[in-house]
């Protein structure tokens with residue numbers, strides 16, 4: 001039985017990747033950080049009980065290299081998927097040093113833990129389209145230069161290059177997946193797609209009267225997270241490590257997402273969406289669109305879920321969530337403001 005270690009297992013991608021690896025017969029070890037409640041494990045709690053009981057959770061932290069060394073030494077994984085990060089771009093302007101410690105140096109901590117262990121490990125790094133930032137050309141591919149526009153993007157560039165450097169310097173089997181935005185019903189509530197799908201559901205159920213957003217003209221290449229974790233796994237099954245762009249090749253504005261989401265619930269976004277300067281970023285990534293030709297040719301990967309299906313899936317899920325979750329409905333809970 002192969003053993004895979006996932007950092008960031010409690011995140012959106014970690015939950016989909018766990019399901020995929022368990023279905024392939026892996027033993028899955030996940031790193032969780034200590035918090036005062038176990039709420040952060042919600043995405044794992046709702047996995048099928050048969051999947052859940054096969055996952056082994058261990059306390060550790062990206063900023064605590066000793067915890068990473070101990071976990072790798074104890075479980076001897078053959079594959080490590082490094083998904084942990086402070087992954088919110090706007091919050092990275094509020095917490096730039098923390099973001100660089102977790103997202104940037106944290107990746108180096110994992111690589112050092114693997115190197116020191118002397119184990120033969122295949123390593124996946126969660127690189128990001130945010131590394132392209134102020135884009136040199138469109139669409140972006142593996143040769144597009146990086147020009148990050150946030151502390152998050154800069155940290156990811158560091159993590160990407162240190163991963164490449166350890167591949168070249170020590171012959172490690174390290175691959176970077178440069179993934180464009182990927183979403184799902186499990187997306188964090190303060191990323192724009194989920195903020196919109198949840199906003200639509202709350203307005204539909206008359207729990208809210210409007211949805212306040214920032215720059216609705218920005219463009220993203222949005223895919224479905226469930227499709228994208230397959231690309232991560234495929235990268236580690238290749239004989240040679242390499243870097244791949246993973247994207248749909250189609251981009252839409254935030255306004256398009258609003259239009260599709262409100263219309264899926266029988267409403268017109270123009271009646272409810274308001275722009276608010278609070279949600280604008282100090283420097284923005286205006287437009288991203290990826291070219292995943294290399295992943296298609298070398299990995300045989302292509303996206304299975306189109307934009308309309310993704311929007312419909314997220315809105316339907318949030319309508320059910322809002323309708324069924326009594327405590328959510330009555331707690332007066334406010335979405336975090338990002």
Ligand code: NAP
Pocket residue numbers: 007008009010011012013014031032033040041060061062063082083084085086087088102126127128129178179180181182183188
């Ligand atoms: P996410 O939902 O924000 O999950 C991030 C994960 O990292 C969570 O499990 C979180 O734990 C964990 N984490 C944060 N700080 C940590 C620390 N100090 N020590 C240990 N764990 C820590 O992110 P995602 O959307 O699944 O994305 C997965 C990875 O892909 C991230 O590295 C992200 O930057 C990158 N990425 C994402 C996208 C996208 O569109 N989703 C695109 C390109 C790249 P808690 O649950 O305790 O917070």
Ligand code: F7E
Pocket residue numbers: 087088089090127128129130179180181182190191192193195212213214215216218219220254279280281284285338
């Ligand atoms: O913003 C605009 C915002 O926060 C998308 C992360 O997973 O993908 C994600 O980063 C766009 C931006 O994602 C609001 O200004 C408008 O132009 O959903 P987002 P992101 O910044 O693209 C990349 C690939 C990652 O790697 C990251 O980890 O939407 N926008 N109004 C808004 N964004 C938010 N969050 N909230 C708004 O109210």
